[in-house]
Amino acid sequence: xxxxxxxxxxxxxxxxxxxxxxxxxxxxxxxxxxxxxxxxxxxxxxxxxxxxxxxxxxxxxxxxxxxxxxxxxxxxxxxxxxxxxxxxxxxxxxxxxxxxxxxxxxxxxxxxxxxxxxxxxxxxxxxxxxxxxxxxxxxxxxxxxxxxxxxxxxxxxxxxxxxxxxxxxxxxxxxxxxxxxxxxxxxxxxxxxxxxxxxxxxxxxxxxxxxxxxxxxxxxxxxxxxxxxxxxxxxxxxxxxxxxxxxxxxxxxxxxxxxxxxxxxxxxxxxxxxxxxxxxxxxxxxxxxxxxxxxxxxxxxxxxxxxxxxxxxxxxxxxxxx
Numbered sequence: 001x002x003x004x005x006x007x008x009x010x011x012x013x014x015x016x017x018x019x020x021x022x023x024x025x026x027x028x029x030x031x032x033x034x035x036x037x038x039x040x041x042x043x044x045x046x047x048x049x050x051x052x053x054x055x056x057x058x059x060x061x062x063x064x065x066x067x068x069x070x071x072x073x074x075x076x077x078x079x080x081x082x083x084x085x086x087x088x089x090x091x092x093x094x095x096x097x098x099x100x101x102x103x104x105x106x107x108x109x110x111x112x113x114x115x116x117x118x119x120x121x122x123x124x125x126x127x128x129x130x131x132x133x134x135x136x137x138x139x140x141x142x143x144x145x146x147x148x149x150x151x152x153x154x155x156x157x158x159x160x161x162x163x164x165x166x167x168x169x170x171x172x173x174x175x176x177x178x179x180x181x182x183x184x185x186x187x188x189x190x191x192x193x194x195x196x197x198x199x200x201x202x203x204x205x206x207x208x209x210x211x212x213x214x215x216x217x218x219x220x221x222x223x224x225x226x227x228x229x230x231x232x233x234x235x236x237x238x239x240x241x242x243x244x245x246x247x248x249x250x251x252x253x254x255x256x257x258x259x260x261x262x263x264x265x266x267x268x269x270x271x272x273x274x275x276x277x278x279x280x281x282x283x284x285x286x287x288x289x290x291x292x293x294x295x296x297x298x299x300x301x302x303x304x305x306x307x308x309x310x311x312x313x314x315x316x317x318x319x320x321x322x
Contacts, residue, residue, distance in 0.1 A: 013259040016308065023268035026253050029245040031275025035283040036242055043235035044228050052226030054107050057239075059218025060228060062099050064243035066211025069251060073203040081204065090196055091208040098189035099213020102182045104220065109178030119273040121179040123157040126150055128187035129266035130307075136191060140261040149306030153270035156299030159292050160277045190257060190266075197258040206251045267307040270300045 012018045040046075046053045074080070083091070106122075113121070130150055133140040171177070196205050256265045274296055281293075 011259050013255050019256060019260060019265070020268075020304075020308075022252050023256055023265055024271060026249040026256075027268055027271035028275050029249040030272045032279050033242060033245060034276035035280045036238060036245075038280075039283070040235065040238045040242065043230065043232065043238055045230050046228070049111065050226065051107055051111055052221045052224035053228060054111075054226070055104070055217045055221030055224065056226040056228045057221075058103050058107065059214045059216070059221055060239060061214065061242045062103075062210045062246060063214030063218060064239070065246040065250070066095075066207045066209070066214055068243060069203055069207030069247045070211065073201065073207060077201070077203065081208075083200065083204075087196075087200055090192075091200070091205060092212050094189060094193055094196065094205070095209035095212025096216055097185060098193065098209055100216035100220075102185040102189070103213070103217060105178045105185065106182035109175055109180075109182060112172055112175030113179065119276065120157055121176045122183055123154055123270060123273060124180055125183040125187055126153060126266050126269045128184050129190060129269075130263045132187055132191055133262035133266075137262065140263050145306045145309055146263055146267075149267060149303040151303070152306065153267060153300045153303030156296040156303065157270055157273050159299060160274050160296035162292060187266075190253075191262060193254055194257040194262065197254060202251060202254045202258060206247070206254050210246060210250060264308055267304050270303060274300055 127150055130146055134142045193205060278293060
C-alpha cells in the first residue's frame with residue numbers, strides 16, 4: 001500500500017511544461033497509430049470489412065504491449081505482481097472495459113462510418129472527460145475557460161477533418177453512435193484508472209489492463225473467425241511498433257492523470273486527430289502544410305492554452321467527492 005504522503009511529493013509530471021511535452025508526445029504516438037494501423041491491415045492482408053481479424057490484430061497489439069510493460073516493471077523496478085484480490089479485480093475490470101469493450105465499439109463504429117466523421121466523433125472523449133471530472137472531483141469544476149477551450153479544440157478537429165460529406169447530415173447508431181460510446185467508455189475508465197494509481201504502480205496498472213484487454217480482443221476475434229497471418233519482417237515490425245507506442249503512450253498518460261487534474265490532461269486529446277491527419281498525409285505523400293491543418297492546429301493550441309490558463313492554488317491532484 002502506498003502511503004498517503006507519497007502522492008503529495010513534487011513530481012515532474014505535475015510541472016506545466018513537462019505536462020505539455022509528455023501529453024503532446026502521447027498524442028503524437030496515438031496519432032501515428034492511424035497510418036500505422038492502415039499499413040498493418042495491408043501488410044497482414046486484412047480486408048476493410050473483416051472486423052473479426054481486426055479484433056485479433058488489435059488483441060495481439062495490446063497483449064504484446066501489456067507484456068512489455070510488465071516485463072519492464074519486473075526488470076527495472078524489481079516489482080512482483082503481489083496484489084490484493086480487490087486490486088486484481090479492479091485491474092481486470094479496467095482491462096476488459098478500457099481496452100476490450102472500448103475497441104469492440106470503436107472498430108465496429110469506424111467500419112460503419114467515414115474516417116472523417118469517426119475522427120470527429122472520437123474527439124468527444126475530451127468533453128466526456130471534462131464533464132465527468134466536474135461531477136467527481138471538487139477541484140476540477142467546469143469554467144468558462146474550459147468550456148471555450150474545449151469548443152475551440154473541437155472546432156479544430158472539425159477543420160482538420162473537413163470534407164464535403166460533413167454537409168450532408170447522417171447518423172448511424174452502429175457507426176457514429178458506436179464511436180461516441182467508445183469515447184465515453186475511455187473517459188469513464190480513464191477516471192477509474194486514475195483512482196487505481198493511488199495504491200497501484202502505474203506500470204502495473206497499464207501493463208495488466210493492456211494485457212487483459214488484449215486477450216479479450218484476441219479471443220473475441222478468433223471466436224468470430226478472425227485470423228492474422230502473413231507474418232513478414234514488415235508486418236511484424238509494424239505490430240511491434242504499435243505495441244510499443246501503446247505501452248509508452250498509455251503508461252505516460254496514466255502518469256499524467258495520477259498527478260494532474262483530468263481536464264488539464266484530457267484537453268490534449270484534441271491533438272490526436274490533428275497529428276493523425278498530418279502523419280497520414282506524410283505517409284501518403286500528400287501536402288502536410290495545408291491551410292486547414294495549420295488553422296486546426298492553431299484552434300487546438302488556443303483551446304489547450306485556455307483550459308490550462310487558470311492555475312489552481314490547490315494541489316494539482318484531484319480530490320474525489322466523498
